[in-house]
Amino acid sequence: MKQLQQATVAIVGLGLMGGSLAAALRARGSVRRLVGIARRAETVAEATARGFIDEGTCDPIAGASGADVVIFGTPVQTTLALLTALGPYFRSGTIVSDMGSTKVAVLDAMSRLPSEIHPFGGHPMCGKEIAGLSAADADLFLDKVYVLTPVERTSSDALQTMQALAEAIGARSLVLDPARHDRLVAAISHLPYILATCLVAAAEDMATEDPLVWELAASGFRDTSRLAVSDTTMMRDILLTNEENVLYLIDLFGRRLTEMSADLAQRDTERLTHLMSSVRQRREGLFR
């Protein structure tokens, strides 16, 4: 594989993640040529107009078949379908990667690619509540963790290229086993999304009793429910490809909620205070 600087990189899906990746690589002059692939011609036109890509197309075969590196920024189930469809068309030696939030299902599909293709899972740990190319941001990845999940057949050349790519956009690469990644993100990303969604649903139930509930919602509700505006297709695909881990985390959470409810019902001040203080201390140590 050539150096990243000499490579043609194709990005499939120009939403928030794919668009930001294009913008970041372009802003830093990290690759030779950037090809953008989107379903809608308007998206290709916008990415071209904003200078994120050298060339754009709505035809994934045309766009991906000439690239040295192909990166999917599509929802996970779209990525799975496209991997199958595009498999025969990738050039020999192409590195194929993605940016999705579940890795086992994607790496399974990647492992079925022809043997001269180098599969490599990726997941930059960042996001925004607004989806779409309009929210794309060349600085989205700055100082963020970029998880890289190789499989057995992945070459060390491909690892070097992907690490160079992560560093080129200002991220810190972290190599992880796909299964381990999926379990961890169920805790820190998929569970929070589910809590945010069920919080809004519960407030909606409350609003049928008393519509004033929305009038009183302030910054605490705003932040706790923020993830509920995540892109629905993206999140549905994530949940359905990480179902077992997500259900495991919901169970861990449910036990904690049941315990805290019981402590409150029994007015067990000591246990309540102990939980609240230790959690507060832990949370204060994060995000400095």
Added chain:
Amino acid sequence: MKQLQQATVAIVGLGLMGGSLAAALRARGSVRRLVGIARRAETVAEATARGFIDEGTCDPIAGASGADVVIFGTPVQTTLALLTALGPYFRSGTIVSDMGSTKVAVLDAMSRLPSEIHPFGGHPMCGKEIAGLSAADADLFLDKVYVLTPVERTSSDALQTMQALAEAIGARSLVLDPARHDRLVAAISHLPYILATCLVAAAEDMATEDPLVWELAASGFRDTSRLAVSDTTMMRDILLTNEENVLYLIDLFGRRLTEMSADLAQRDTERLTHLMSSVRQRREGLFR
């Protein structure tokens, strides 16, 4: 009762809320004289040094007995204890209010004050994740809802004064029945706190399996768990004085979580997508 401009206002408790109220009234020259009461002499000294108060003391009787309006910015259980202790010392005609997040328990205690005192519950719908006077901010209440909860004996004079006070600091006053207030804030404030706390607790459980969980936590986890750093004493008092409503809301939430888990376990894409889309739409309509 005199006009607010001619009144001496005593604020008991100079934390984030009490300190911000003092700062806001002072910055806008809304009252004649501001007396600050805190447990620690250092807090009184800091409030004086920052120009938030005209006079400060650690003695609540001395501080409150000469005031036209006394407002408690203390945790709810401290407010309940101080109302009993200070009852005999308030001047006849004094308006006594508070800033706590539960109103029924506080108004119960206020109703037992001598008959020449005017009780009036208050709850500005704003906050910050940092507690204490150091985080006090004269603009904390700008454009926020300030809930006012009168009781039967509350005079219309007292209502006018409290509305003038809310408007003086840039807030919008909203008169509500105490029981209705407590039910509503259980949904939009106390439940979110509990979810944030149990989320961090569940991630902690996950971390005993794999400590890397904290490494991957990004902005989604940060926002969803933000309320877990709320002041422990304040939140404990709130939960213990709003137990029934909080348990009711946990139950509403739990039903939604159980439903969503079942939909996921059964891979019922249609039901999942319907819930996620309708919640997303609702949440997008808030906080514009």
